[in-house]
Amino acid sequence: MNDQPESILESLDEAQREAAGALDGPVRIVAGAGAGKTRTITRRIAYACARGDWDPARTLAVTFSVKAAQEMRSRIADLGVDGVTAATFHSAALHQLNRVWADVTEAPFPDLVSDNRALIAGAYRRATGSDAEDPLALRDLEAEINWTKVSLISPADYARVTAATHRQPPAGLDAQRMADLIGAYEADKTARNQIDFNDILLMVCHLLEDPELKDAAAVIRRRIGWLTVDEYQDVSPLQHRLMRLWTGDGSNRNVCVVGDAAQTIYSFAGATSYYLRSFGEEFGPLAADVTLNVDYRSTAAVVRYANRVLAASPERAGYIRLTSGREGTGARVTQMRYATDMDEARGVAQRFRRFVDRGAKPSQCAVLTRINAQQGMVGAALREAGLSYRVRTDAGWQAQSLDVESLKVDPSGGAVTISTIHAAKGLEFPHVCIVGCSEGLMPFGSPAPGDALEEERRLMYVGVTRAEDTLQLSFADSKDGYGGASRVPCRFLQR
Template sequence: MSTPDEILRGLDAEQRQAATALRGPVCILAGAGTGKTRAITHRIAYGVASGVFDPHRTLALTFTARAAAEMRTRLRDLGVDGVQARTFHSAALRQLQYFWPQAVGGPMPTLVENKVRLLTQVAQGMRMSVDRAGLRDLAGEIEWAKVSLHAPEGYAEAAKGREMPSGWTATTVARLYTGYEEAKTARNMIDFEDVLLILVGILSTEPRIAATIRDQYRVFVVDEYQDVSPLQHRLLDLWLGDRADLCVVGDSSQTIYSFTGATSRFLTGFRERHQEATVVKLVRDYRSSPQIVEAANRLLAARTAEGQRDRRLPHWPEPLQLTSQRPAGPDVVFAECTDDEAEAGWVAQRIRELVDGGTPPAEIAVLFRTNGQSEAFETALSAAGLGYQLRGGERFFSRREVRDGILQLRAAARADPGLTGEEVTARARDVLASLGYSAEPPAATGAARERWESLHALVNLADQLAAARGAEFTLTELVAELDERAQHQHAPTVQGVTLASLHSAKGLEWDAVFLVGLSEGLMPISFADTPAEIDEERRLLYVGITRARQHLSLTWTLSRGTGGRASRRASRFLRDIDPTLGGTREHAPAAASGAGAPRGRRRGATVATCRTCGKALETGAERKVGRCLDCPATYDEAVLDTLRDWRASTARAGKVPAFVVFTDATLVAIAEAMPATPLDLIKVPGVGKAKLDRYGPDVLELLHGTAPA
C-alpha cells in the first residue's frame, strides 16, 4: 500500500483538505467535475494508511451499483482492501439477511422482483382497469410514499398537492397501496423499500443488534448525499448511533430525483445539525472547458437572481461557483431547428464531423428529457452510418459474446495462472480472437459490429487495469474484476454514441454532449408547475451541461413534425445562459450546413442570405436550398422528379423511410445546385460524407443523365 504522503500527492489544496479531515463530522460540497470520488477514495486510503481507519470497519455508501463498483476499483488501485462500498439497499439487505433469524426468526420472505406484476393482480382484484404505464406510475408513487415514511393510512394526507398517477385520486392510490401491502403479506414477500423499513425497525427495537452493527462499522462515507431520502437518512442515523464518524459528499445543485423521495435538505442543513462539522468546498472543475463551466454557472446564477427579486420563491442555497481548470475550448453552440427530424439530422451531421475529426463515438452523447425523444436520433445516426448505444437497453453482461468471453478468460486463467502484466493483455486478445475479436473493427454494421464492440470493450478494460495495477496484474485478477462488474452491472465503455435521458446521464461524462429538445414544454417539462418543480428542471439541465468536457450543443425545435406550425419556443433556461438568445431567430441565424440545418448561432456566425433576393433566410429548409421559399425555384422539375423516384426505390430497397436517404429540402438543394463532382455534391447541405459514399455515385449518374447537352 502507498504511504500517506504518496496518497496525497497530486491532490489540489481543497481535495487535500478533504482527504486529511479524518475526524467527523465532515461535509464536502463538491461541484460537478471537481473530483469528489477522487477526494473521498483518497480520504479513505489516507485514513487507512495513517492507521486512523480500519478498512474492515469502514462503510462507503452511494446510490448506484455502478458508482459503488467504481469506488471499489479506485480503492483497490490505491492499495486498499476490505472497505465495504455499497448502495444503501445492498448494505441493508446484507445486514437484514444476517440478523433476520435473531430478530424475527424463520426464513426471510422473498423479494418482490416486479412491483407492476403484483400491482396488476391487486388492481384486478379490486375490479380496476389500469394500463401498464399507469401501473408503473403507481409503483413509483408507492416507492415515494415508503421512502418518505408515509404508511397507507397516512398517504392521502401526505400526498396533498402531489400530481397523482394516471389522474387517480389520492384516496384511490391509498386503496391500491393498502391492497399492495396486503398482497405482499399474504404471499410472504417484501420489496426493496421494506428491506430498509424492516432494518430500521429492528435497529430501533433491538439494542443488541444495533450495537453489533455500530461496532462493526465505525466510519461512514456517504456519496451523493443530496439524494438521500428520509428513510435512508433514518437508517444512517441508526447505523451511526451517537457517534459523529460521518463524511458526506454532495451538491444541492445536482438534486434531480425529488420525485423519488430524494431531498437535499439533509445536505443543506448538515451544518445546523452538526455545528462542529468541517466543511470543504470543491470548486475547481477538471472536467469541462471554461465555456461550458461559464454556461453552467450562468444557469444557476439566474436562479439565484430570480430568488432575490421575488421573495415569495423558495429559499435556494447559494450554488457553488465553479472555476474551470482546463484550457479554453470551442464556444457553446445554440441551434434552433425547424422540426424534430431536422434537429436529429443536424445533430447526426455534427457527430459525423466530430468522429471524422478524431473524437471517439463513445465520447459523444445525445441527452434528452424523455425517452420517447430517442427514436428520431436513432434513425438519424443509423442513416449517417454511426453506431450508438441506448442507455437503459440490454445490459452489457447479458450479451452472449460477453458471457462467452468471460468463460473463455476464466478457463485461460485456470490453465495459466502465472501470467502477469502485458502478458495478460496479450492473452486476453488471443482468447477473445477465438470469439471474433480483431484489432480492427469489421466493415459490417449491425450485429457483427455490436459483437466486436462488446469484445473490444473487454480488451480495453484489460489494458486499463494492467496500466493501473502494474506488472503484478494477473489474468485471475482480470476475471475477478469482470465477475464483480457483472454482479453489479458495472459495464466497461462500449464504442458508439450514447443516447440517454438526462436523468440516466447523472454521474457520466463525455467529450461532446448534445442537449436536445430544449423547448418549453420539454425543458422545463410541461407538468412542472410549482417553483420547486421548475427549479428541479433547471438543475436537471445543469447536470446535462456539466456532463460535457469540450463540446456542448444546445438545440431546440419550432415544431414537432415536418411542415408543422411553428408553435414552440426555446426554453426559458437558455436565455438565462445567453440573454441575447431571444434575438437569434431574427438577427443571427448561422450559415449552417447539414441535414435540417438549424437557425443556430455560434459567436461570430454569419447570416445566410437568399441567392435570389438577398434577404436573411429564416428556416432550415430555406438555408438548405439557399433561397427564400417564396422566391422562384431555379431547378428543373424533371430533375427533381427523377431524384424523388430514385429516393423512393432506394428507401424501399433499404427498408428505411424516404427521409433517411435524403429529406425533401436536400433533394431540392441537389436539383438546384446540379453538382457534377463528388466535391460539388458534398457541399450541398444535407449531404455528409456517409451519404456521399453511400449514395453519391447514383446521384451523380442520375444528374449526368438529366443535365442538358
C-alpha cells in the same frame, strides 16, 4: 497497506487535500460537477486506513448505484487498501439483515421481489374492481408506492399528505383509492412472505429502533465505525433515517457526507437536498466543511454556461459557482434552431459524423434528451449517418447497435450514447448535444416559478456539465413542419 500514507494525498489540490485529511468527526464535502468528488473521498478513506486511524473492516461507504460502488471499491483497492465496504444503501442494508436474521427470528427470510408489477396489478384490481392493463399506469403506480415508502408516508396518512402538498395520485385514482391500493399491495406482499427493495431499508430501520432487538442492532453498528455517504443531496427521508440509525442517531460522529445541491434532480422520487444543506445544524459542530468548486472536467466555456444556467435561480445563493481547472477557454457553446425534430436529429448525427471522421470515437459522443420518447428519432438519424449507438433510458441501458463490420466502423471506438439527462448523471463525454431545448420539453411542462421549475433548472445544469470539450444545445420549431404552434426556445438558453 500503503507504506507511505502521505503519498496518497500528493495529487490532490488544496481543497481536496483539506477534505481528504479531515479524518475525525462530522465532515461535509460540497463537491461541484467535475470537481474530483470520487477521487477525494476514495483517497480520504484509503489515507485514513493506511495511517491506521480507521479499521477497513469497519469502514462503510454508501452511494446510489452499483457502478459507483464498484468504482469506489476499485479505486480504494488500487491505493493499497483492502476490506472497505462500498455499496448501495440497499445492498448494505440487505447484508446487515442477512447477518442478524437468524438471531432475531425463526421465520424464513422473505423473498425479495425484483418485479412487483403482478402484485401491483392485483392490488389495483382489489382497490378498484377493474384490471390495470396499461403498462405505463403500472409503472406510475409503482413509482407512487416507492415514493410513499422513501418519504415515510403510511397508507393511512397518504390522503392527508397529498391534499396538503397538492400531489396528484397516478392512473386517474383519487387519494383514498390510491391509499387503498397501497394497503392491498402491502397486505398481499406480507401474505406471500415477500419484500420489495425499499422494505429492506424499512426493516433495518425497524431492527435498529426496536429496544427488544438491541443486541442485533449492536452487531450492525459495531461494523460501522466510519461512514461516508456519497450523493447526499439525493437521500430520501428513509435513507436519511437509516443513516442516522447506523450512527446511533448521531452518537457516532465519524460520518462524512458528500454532495451538491445544484445536482438534486430526483425530487420526484423522494430525494431532497435539505439534509445536505442542514448537515451543519444536525451534526455540528463540524470538524471540516469543505467546498470543491474547481471543475477539472469541462472547458471554461462550458463552465461559464453552466454557471449562467443557475445564475437566474432564486436559490442561486445555495449553489456552488464553478471555475474551470482546464487551460484556455475551449470551443464556444453553440445553440442551433432547426425546422423539425427530424432535422434536429439529423443535424446532431451529422455533427458527430464529422467528429468521428476527424478522429473522435463514437463513444466520446452523447445525445442527451429530456424524456425517453425523444430517443427513437435520434437513433434513426445516427443509423442514417452510419454511427453505432446505445440507448440509456430512465429504466437503464437498451442495446442498440449496427453491424459494425459492414459499416467499417472500428469496434474499439464503441457507440454514441443516447441518454436521458437523468440517466446520464455521473457520466461525462468529450462531445455532448442536448436536444429538445424548447419550452414545454425543457423545462418539461413549462412549470410556473417554484420547486418544479428549480428541478428542471438543475436538470439542465446537470446536462450541461456532462460535456468535457464541446457542447451544443438545440431545438426544433415543430414536430413535423406541417402546421401547429411554433415552439419557442427554453428559458434556460443563453441569449
